[in-house]
Amino acid sequence: MRNLLRINQPFLGKEEIEAVAEVLRDGVLTDKSGSGPRVLQFERDFARYVGARYAVAVNSGTAALHSALMASEIGRGDEVLLPSFTFSATAGSVMMTGAKPVFVDIDPKTYCLRVDSVEGKVSSRTTVIMPVHLYGLPADMGRIRELARKHNLVIIEDAAQALGAEYQDKKIGAIGDATCFSFYGVKNITTGEGGMVTTNDHELAEKLRSIRVHGEDRPYWVTRLGHNYRMSEIAASIGIVQLKKLPSFLEKRRKNSSYLSKRLSDSKKLDLPAEPEGRKHSWHLYTVRMKGANAGKRNKVVEKLRAKNIGASVYYETPVHLLPLYRKMGNLYKGDLLETERAARQVFSLPIHPMVGQDDLDELSSVLEKILIRQ
Ligand SMILES: *Cc1c(COP(=O)(O)O)cnc(C)c1O
Numbered sequence: 344m345r346n347l348l349r350i351n352q353p354f355l356g357k358e359e360i361e362a363v364a365e366v367l368r369d370g371v372l373t374d375k376s377g378s379g380p381r382v383l384q385f386e387r388d389f390a391r392y393v394g395a396r397y398a399v400a401v402n403s404g405t406a407a408l409h410s411a412l413m414a415s416e417i418g419r420g421d422e423v424l425l426p427s428f429t430f431s432a433t434a435g436s437v438m439m440t441g442a443k444p445v446f447v448d449i450d451p452k453t454y455c456l457r458v459d460s461v462e463g464k465v466s467s468r469t470t471v472i473m474p475v476h477l478y479g480l481p482a483d484m485g486r487i488r489e490l491a492r493k494h495n496l497v498i499i500e501d502a503a504q505a506l507g508a509e510y511q512d513k514k515i516g517a518i519g520d521a522t523c524f525s526f527y528g529v530k531n532i533t534t535g536e537g538g539m540v541t542t543n544d545h546e547l548a549e550k551l552r553s554i555r556v557h558g559e560d561r562p563y564w565v566t567r568l569g570h571n572y573r574m575s576e577i578a579a580s581i582g583i584v585q586l587k588k589l590p591s592f593l594e595k596r597r598k599n600s601s602y603l604s605k606r607l608s609d610s611k612k613l614d615l616p617a618e619p620e621g622r623k624h625s626w627h628l629y630t631v632r633m634k635g636a637n638a639g640k641r642n643k644v645v646e647k648l649r650a651k652n653i654g655a656s657v658y659y660e661t662p663v664h665l666l667p668l669y670r671k672m673g674n675l676y677k678g679d680l681l682e683t684e685r686a687a688r689q690v691f692s693l694p695i696h697p698m699v700g701q702d703d704l705d706e707l708s709s710v711l712e713k714i715l716i717r718q
Pocket residue numbers: 403404405406429430432433475501503504525526527536537538
């Protein structure tokens with residue numbers, strides 16, 4: 344039987360090993376302001392790559408989300424609009440500020456926040472909207488910006504999966520008030536653990552830098568509540584190298600995705616991922632959906648793929664509003680976000696990361712086709 348084909352895995356080479364060894368030889372592993380030489384370089388390179396004025400490195404994607412929310416000065420009494428069809432950290436970061444997450448439904452084709460489902464949920468307490476570019480496909484930023492302007496909302500994007508994605512020829516990271524990225528082990532690039540916030544707002548960038556080091560404005564001078572969200576020099580040194588490789592990673596992901604879409608295009612039982620006009624996918628995940636009558640077979644199909652060592656996975660089996668913590672808050676119940684709940688029952692993702700080869704894709708497609716025929 345074949346080796347396990349993982350849903351995602353880091354692509355690391357001797358350049359990363361050498362970069363880390365150099366930090367260890369230099370002996371400066373971190374900097375008390377959070378702005379050591381490697382962190383500064385990673386931030387500069389990153390800002391240039393996405394086309395944003397500022398980039399602030401932190402030690403996880405969750406830290407990026409939390410510090411962006413803290414910098415927008417929300418707290419108890421505020422409400423934040425966000426999709427429920429996401430990784431729990433999007434909502435968790437809102438909870439950590441004391442604000443209330445208000446979940447909205449998704450568009451069934453793009454799996455991203457659906458702007459129509461927001462209107463009835465905006466109240467006088469709503470201060471922030473958090474689009475999630477799920478699987479790496481940008482949300483409908485044009486309409487989200489209109490809505491934000493109309494209701495005076497801050498836009499904080501969860502782009503943990505969307506590094507390299509574009510909306511109308513602009514990179515994700517250069518559009519909203521603040522955009523949050525993750526460099527967790529299996530994201531499009533990794534630093535082990537790590538994150539970044541990009542913004543074009545000077546004042547916001549300064550606040551983020553302060554929040555990253557306990558709310559200090561200068562050493563030991565605390566003027567606001569902060570955290571230890573510093574990125575280490577080791578992590579930044581890996582990030583610098585990974586960012587250089589990102590264009591080739593993205594190209595491979597795109598190539599693998601279009602090959603899979605060609606191979607699977609005849610399947611009457613699957614909906615394939617969309618890339619609407621004006622949006623460029625980062626192809627973090629290649630996510631298909633079991634159609635109508637076959638939807639109930641999703642888990643069986645995933646199990647059978649796994650039995651053949653093909654690491655198909657479900658993101659996300661339980662929408663956030665139905666997780667125990669959020670259910671307890673009594674905001675929403677089963678049936679309240681129909682498209683979200685439907686997608687959670689029907690989707691699964693297939694491996695397309697840069698280490699997946701043509702043979703893997705051929706095998707994966709024929710195994711999947713056989714499984715689907717027998718359903
Ligand atoms: C990975 C991820 C996060 C969290 O990033 P970490 O670096 O793991 O903290 C947040 N939101 C989404 C959508 C993610 O995929």
